[in-house]
Amino acid sequence: MIHSSTSNILSKAPGSSITRPFMPKPKSCRGLLLKKAAGVMALFAFLFFFTENVGALNGDDFSENCNEVVSVVTDRDIYIAGESMFFNSGIFHHKTQAQSKIMNLVLLDKNHQAIYETSGRLNNNSYASSIYIEDTLQTGFYQLVGFTNYLRNQPQECYGHKHVYIVNRFDKEISHIKQVREDTSTSIPTLDSGRVHNVLSHEYQKTNKEQTITIKPAKTVVDLREKMDVHIRVNDSTFKAGIYSVSVSPVHAFFQQNQPPDKTFAVEKSPQNKHNRKFLTETASVIFSGRVWDKALKQYKPNVSVVLTTPDTIASLMYTKTNQDGRFFFLLNDYYLGKEVFLSFRDFSNHDHSLDIQLDNRYENTAEYHPPRYDFRPQTRDYVLTSQEVIRAVKAYSIDLVDTITTDKWQNFAYKVYSTPDHTVIPSEYEPLDDFMEISRELLYPVRSRHQDEGYSIRLLNEREDFAYFDNPPAIFLDGLLLHKANQRVMDLNSPQIDRIETKNTRWAVGDLAFDGVVSIFLTDDEYRDYTYFLNGKNVQTTQLKPNTRLMQPKYNKQENPRHHKPDLRQLLYWSPGINGLSDDFEFSFYTSDLEGNYRITIKGMLPDGRVIEHHKDFIVKPAP
C-alpha cells in the first residue's frame, strides 16, 4: 500500500529531483550511478519527512497521535465539599506492545494547582475509585485529569479530562450559580437523550436513540427505598466496544446538555517524543525516576550508582545506575509503595558533594487549565443548598458510602541485604553501656570502632578468610537506611537507644555492589528521623496506589423491615464504573433512598476511536400516597 502511495507522490511531483534518477541510464556510466544514489537518498529523506508529519496531517485521529487514550468519567458533575467523588478512568491502547497498568489522576483548581493526586492499578483497562472532597475546598470549577506515565511523553490531548463543579459546604452565596443566565430548557426531559462528541474536534453530534443506546427504567415514578430495575439496550454495534460507567443521581447534579466537551485546551499540542522517551511505560508497577545533577559541572551525570533504602526492621537495598541523560529508574514493588525511601550514592566521596538528586514529579501537568464558562440551571442553586444540608446530616450520622475493594498485591517483598546475620547482639540483655564504641568493644568482638582525627571508623573482622579486620569500612545500615560512614551521632548511640545490632562478617555483595561486611543497627524508636541530615541524598515518600472503591448500595425488604432506623441520605443511588464492552442488553437494579426528587440514569463511555458517548433517562422519586 505504501509502495503505491509512494508512486503517486512521485508522479505528482513533476520536475522534482526525485524523479530524475529513474531516467534511463547509459551503460557503465559512473556519474549517473552517483546521481541515482543521490536521488534515492533524496527520496528517502522525502519519505521520512512525509511519514513523520502524517500524524500532524491527521490530527483528529487518536491512533495517530496517541498510543494510549484515557477517559475520565465521574458519577456527577456538581459536588459538595465533604462528600466523595466517584470516578472511572479507562484506557485504550493503540500500537504499544507495553501497556500501562498504572493510572494517575490529578484534581486541578482554577489556578492550576493540584488539589488531589492519586494513582491506582488498572483492572481490565479501568481504574475506578473515589476522591474524598475536603471540606476546605473553595467553590469553583475543578478539573480531574487522568494519564499514565507513558502518556507524559505524548500530547496532552491523549489525557482524560473531566470538569467538575465543587461547592464549599458553608458557601451559601454560590456566586457562580447566582449569576445564572436565563435558561429556557428548565423542564425535565422525559425522553432518552444522548450525544456523542469527538474529543479532539470539540464537536458534538446529537445521537438518535434508535441508532445508539436506549435506557428503559421499569417505572417513571418510584417510591422511597423501592427497588428500581433498569434495562439498557445497545442498538448500534459500534457502541458495544467501549468503556462505560453508569450512574443514577439527582438531575441537577449535572451540567446542562449544551456544554462544550470536557477537554478544553488552552495550550498547543505538546511535541511528540517518540524516539527519546523520558517516561517509561508502567507495565507492572510504579516507576520511581529522577536525575542526578552535577552542580560543579552543571550537567546531568551519567553512570552514577544511586541506592534506594527504606526504614524498616530489616536491611534492604535497591540500586541502579544513571543512564547517558543522567536519569535513573526504580521499578517499585508493593513493599516500597507509600513508604518513605532514602536515595543516596554508593560511591560517596567529597567530589560527590556536588551531586544532587532531582526527582520527577509523576503528577506534573504542564497544560494550563482554563475553567469553562458553563451555565447552570436555575434549579441548581436549590439543589446545591439542599445538598449542603444533606452532606451535613450525612456527616452527623457518620454515614460512609465508600467500600474499598481489596486486591492481591504485586510482588510485596523487600530486597533484603542478607537472610541471616552472622552475629546478633541485643544490648538490653546486658549491662547498659554509654556509647557504640563501648558496645562494640564489650559486646561485639567482630566490630572494631575507633576514634580518628578526621572522625570515626568502623571495621569488621573477616571471619571467612584470615581473621583480620577488613581494610575498608562496612555498609552501615541504621534502621534499614544506608549511611555512607560512621559519625558522631552513630557513635553516641547507647544501649537503651539500640534494639539490636546485626553483622555480616564476610565480603558481602548485593548484585554489583560489594561491601567489606555489613553492620545493621536497629533503634528502639523512630530516631532515624533525627538522623536524616547526615544521609547523603534525599528522602521522599513514594506513591501509594489507592485501591479501587465502589459505592455501598443497601437492599431493602419492605415486607420484613418497613422502616429502617437509620436514614438513607444517598444522593448517588447507583454507580457502576468500568464496564468494558456492553452486550446487547445490560440490566441492573438499585434501591432509592429517603431523598425524593428528580433523578437521572446516565451512561457515559469512551469508544476505542476516542469518541465519548453519553446517554441519560430521567425518573422521579417520591413517597407513595
Added chain:
Amino acid sequence: MKNNLKILLTPVILFFLLTNNIEAEMPPDEHVFNEVYLPGEIFFPPQAYSGRQFLFDDWKKGDIITQSGKVYTNQLLKYNMLLDELFWLSPGVFNHIMLDRGFINKFTIDIDGGQPLTFQKIPVKNPITGADAMQFAQQLYKGDLELYVTHHKRISARSEVVRTGETVSHQRILQKTQSYYLKNTSGEIVQLRPSRRSFISSMGKDRERINELIMAKQLTIQNQQQLIQAVKEADQYLKSVSVNPDL
C-alpha cells in the same frame, strides 16, 4: 532498469516501514530494570581437595527463582556440590558470589542440547541430628509425586599426592554421593534407594496400591532411569485411581 529500481527502492521502503513503526515495535520497558538484587558472599571455595567441586566446571546460564517469587533469568551459575551452594557471576563487576541460600527457592541450569536441570530446596533430615536442613536437590520428576536427587561431594579419608612445581602435597579426595528423595501424595519427603522395596515403602498411604502396580507391571527398579520410570508410572496410576476409585 525496472529491476534496478526495485532493488534500490526495497531497502528504502523497508527502512521507511521500520522507522514508522518504531513505537509499535518498541520492547517493553522492563529491559531498563535489569539490576539483579541477589545478595551473597564474595567467596572463592578452597582448592585443597582432589576432584571436582562443581557440577559443571564452566559457568552455565540459568534462572533463579527467589523465595519471594522474583525470577532472575539468564544468569551465569555454578552449583558447588561440596558446599551445597549456588555460585553466581555478577554481570557488572564479575564478582564470584556464593548466593545467600536463604533467598533461593529454585534455580535451573541450562545444559547443551538438553532440558535445563531444575534444582529446588527440599527439607532433608540430618542423619546425625535428625533435624531438617534445606538442601538443593535436582528435580527428576514432577507430578503429584516428585522425585529428587542430591548431588553431593564429601571429603573422603583417602588422599592422593599432588605435585605443583616443587611442592608436593597430599590432597583429600572428594567422593560423590547421590541420594534420592520422593515427595509422596501425603507431602512427605522420604529418602529412598533405587530398589522395589525402598520405592514401595516411600509411598506412605499408597504403598499397597503401588505394590499391586509393581506386581502387575513387573517393574524393575535398579538404577536412576528405572526409578524415574517407576515414579512416572505410579503417578499416572494414582491419578487414574483418584478419578475412578473402582480401579
